[in-house]
Amino acid sequence: MTVPDLVGSVAGTAEQLLTLRGLKVDRAADKTCTTTPVGSVSAQQPPVGTEVAPGATVKLSVVDPAVEAPASVGEPANHAADDLSACGFQIQVIKQHNGDYSAGDIFQSDLVALNGAATRNSTVTLHVSDGPEPSWWHRAWSGLSGLWSNIVANVIYDAIKTAGKWVLEKSRK
Incomplete structure (x- = not known):
């Protein structure tokens, strides 16, 4: 047969x-x-x-209907998204600050909670690091734009220049 x-x-x-x-x-x-x-x-x-x-x-x-897919934590999001799309998943990306992972790497995924098993054609949420939380100085500076950033830069420059002159005068005495 x-x-x-x-x-x-x-x-x-x-x-x-x-x-x-x-x-x-x-x-x-x-x-x-x-x-x-x-x-x-x-x-x-x-x-x-x-x-x-x-x-x-x-x-x-x-x-x-269930598929075993890699959880992808620690992988670059673009590679994991391509692999998961090929498995028939819809991908949702949430970018968040996370200093433990490089920018663009996955630090959390729905698939981890599901032990890598999910239903085909379902949506998988990938939490992707966009790097560590910016410092207060970076956040404040990036909030300034155009004329204001130039004014602040000039004020800071003048303050440093004045402080430098003061230190120089004190050291000569």
């Missing part, structure tokens, strides 16, 4: 075909990233065209 090509078939239909041919079925859930639709056969063993005895077992991998 020759094993038919079942990859891409709906699992129930594939099982019926094998049973009608006098073969047994061993079904396993496929939780890997694949483009094969949920409920369809993604792999089979033995392969197509193999001659088997009546009553032999054909193993079918059937795409499960």
Whole structure:
């Protein structure tokens, strides 16, 4: 008896075909990233065209709605987002300050809480570091613009220049 090509078939239909041919079925859930639709056969063993005895077992991998995907913590967000998109996930990115991770790296993901298993086509939230929290000086300075930043820069310059002159005069006495 020759094993038919079942990859891409709906699992129930594939099982019926094998049973009608006098073969047994061993079904396993496929939780890997694949483009094969949920409920369809993604792999089979033995392969197509193999001659088997009546009553032999054909193993079918059937795409499960759940997928085991990497949690991606510590990885660059752009790489992880590409990988997760290829698995059929929608990606939501939330950027936050986090000094423990480099800017652009993931420091938290929904997949960590789910132990890497999520439903295909669901949304995965990636919390991405945009670096450490800026200092008060950086935040204050970046809030100034145009004329105001020039005025503040000149005031600071004049203060440093005046303080320098004062220190120089004191050191000469």
